[in-house]
Amino acid sequence: MSEPVIEKSVTVNPGARPRGETSEAAAAENVRDLFDSIAPRYDLLNHLLSMGLDRRWWRRTARSFRTVLARPETRVLDLCCGTGDLTAALLRLRPRGAEPITGLDFSTAMLDRARSKFRGANVIWVQGDAMRLPYADGSFDLLTSAFGFRNLTNYADGLAEIHRVLAPGGQIGILEANQPDGLRGWGYGIYFHHLLPMLGGMISGRRAAYRYLPDSVMRFPRPPQMLGMMRDAGFEQCAWDGYLLQAAGLYRGVKQ
Ligand SMILES: C[S@@+](CC[C@H](N)C(=O)[O-])C[C@H]1O[C@@H](n2cnc3c(N)ncnc32)[C@H](O)[C@@H]1O
Numbered sequence: 001m002s003e004p005v006i007e008k009s010v011t012v013n014p015g016a017r018p019r020g021e022t023s024e025a026a027a028a029e030n031v032r033d034l035f036d037s038i039a040p041r042y043d044l045l046n047h048l049l050s051m052g053l054d055r056r057w058w059r060r061t062a063r064s065f066r067t068v069l070a071r072p073e074t075r076v077l078d079l080c081c082g083t084g085d086l087t088a089a090l091l092r093l094r095p096r097g098a099e100p101i102t103g104l105d106f107s108t109a110m111l112d113r114a115r116s117k118f119r120g121a122n123v124i125w126v127q128g129d130a131m132r133l134p135y136a137d138g139s140f141d142l143l144t145s146a147f148g149f150r151n152l153t154n155y156a157d158g159l160a161e162i163h164r165v166l167a168p169g170g171q172i173g174i175l176e177a178n179q180p181d182g183l184r185g186w187g188y189g190i191y192f193h194h195l196l197p198m199l200g201g202m203i204s205g206r207r208a209a210y211r212y213l214p215d216s217v218m219r220f221p222r223p224p225q226m227l228g229m230m231r232d233a234g235f236e237q238c239a240w241d242g243y244l245l246q247a248a249g250l251y252r253g254v255k256q
Contacts, residue, residue, distance in 0.1 A: 013219045015153040018212050024153040028131070031151050032106050034209045035082070039109035041204045043083055048203070049196055054085070057243055058146060061175045061250050062089035064241070068142050068171060072098040077140045077165065079130050080148020081105050084114030086175070087123055090144065094122070102140075104128045105148075131161060138167040146175040150220045159233035166255045172235065174251040175243075176226075177217045184245045192217065226251055 014024075018034065021027040038045070046054050068074050072095050078087040081103035090101055104126045105111050115125050128134050130145075130152055143162055152158035162172060180188050192214045200210030221229060223240040230238045235253030242249040 013155075013221070015155050015158070016151045016216055016219065017153070019208070019215070027153045028106075028129070031153070034206075034212060035105075035107040036109040038204050038206050038209045039083070039107065039113055042110065042113070043085075045200055045203055045210075049200060053244060053248075057175060057248055058086045058089040060243065061086060061144065061146060061173055062093055064250060064252070065090070065142055065144070065171065065173055066093055069093040070095060072096075074142055075099055075140045075167075076101040076142045076144070077133075077135075078103045079143060079145040079162070080151065081114060081125075082107070082110045082146075082148065084118050084123070084125075086144060086146040087114070088118055088121065091118075091121055091123065098122065100124050102126055104130070104133070106130070130158060133161055133165050135165045137164050138170075139165050141167055141170045142173070143170065144173040144175070147177060149174045150176050150216050155221070155226075155229060156233065159229060159235075163233050163235065163255055168255060170255045172230075172251070172253050172255075175248065176220065176251065177248050178220075178223065178242070178246050179217055180246040184247075188245075188247060223249065223251075 016031060017027050018030040021030050069090060070093065076090060078090060078101060081087045082105055084103055087101055087103040100122045102124045103114060106127060106129050108127060111125055111127055131154065143166055149158065179185060197210045197214060201207030204210065227238045227240060230251065230253045234255065236256050238253040240249050240251050
C-alpha cells in the first residue's frame, strides 16, 4: 500500500456533474438515467473497454479485505454495486453461513441485471441512494465501492454518509479510476478521451454516456486530495494503492 500523504482536501469539484447540470439533484437524476440507459450493454463494454482488467481489479480489491470477509459476522455493504461484479468477488471470499452482503444502487436497470446474473447468491440487492443510505448509524463493518463513488454528486457528503453507516473499526475500500500523470497520462489520455468515447458510443448507441466517463475521471480528485477528503470525513489509516500504472486504485480507510 502507498504511504499516506498528509494533506488537507483541496476540493475543486464538489461532485459529479454530467454535462450542463448545475444542481446536485439534476446531476444525480442525469447519472441515474445514464446508467439505466447503458445497463443492457454495461458488462460487455466494461470488459471490452478495460481489456478485461475490470475483473482483475474487482478480485484484487476483494482480496485486500480477505481477513475481514472471512469472518461470518462481518456486515458488508457494496455501494453503487451496479450489475454486481465486485459484490460477487467479495462473496467468493465469504465463509459458509456468513451474513449476506448488501449490494445497493439507485439504477433499477443495473440492479435488475445484478439480480438476474447472481440469482440465488447470498446477497440482498437494495435500490437506494448512496447520499441518503437507508441504514442506521454503525450498520456495517466493511463498505466497498467500485467505480461508483466518482459518480456521487457531492463527495464530501458521500464520505460523511459512508462514515455514518460504518461501525467503529469499520473499513472502506473505494476502487476508482485515476488520471495518471506525465507520459503515462498522455498515452492514457489518447485512449480514454478519444478511443473509449468513440467505441463506447458506437457499441452502446449512447455517445453522451461514454463522453461522461472520461469527463468524470478528469473531475475526480487526484489521490492526495481524495485522501485529504477521507481524513476530513473522519477516516484514519488512509492509503491509496495504485493499480496498473495508476490508471485506477484502491482507497482504504478505517473509522475509529
Ligand atoms: C460505473 S458503475 C459501477 C458499477 C459496479 N460497481 C462495477 O464496478 O461495475 C457506477 C454505478 O454507481 C451507481 N450510482 C451512482 N450514483 C449513485 C447514487 N447516488 N446512489 C446509488 N448508486 C449510484 C450507478 O447507478 C451505477 O450503477
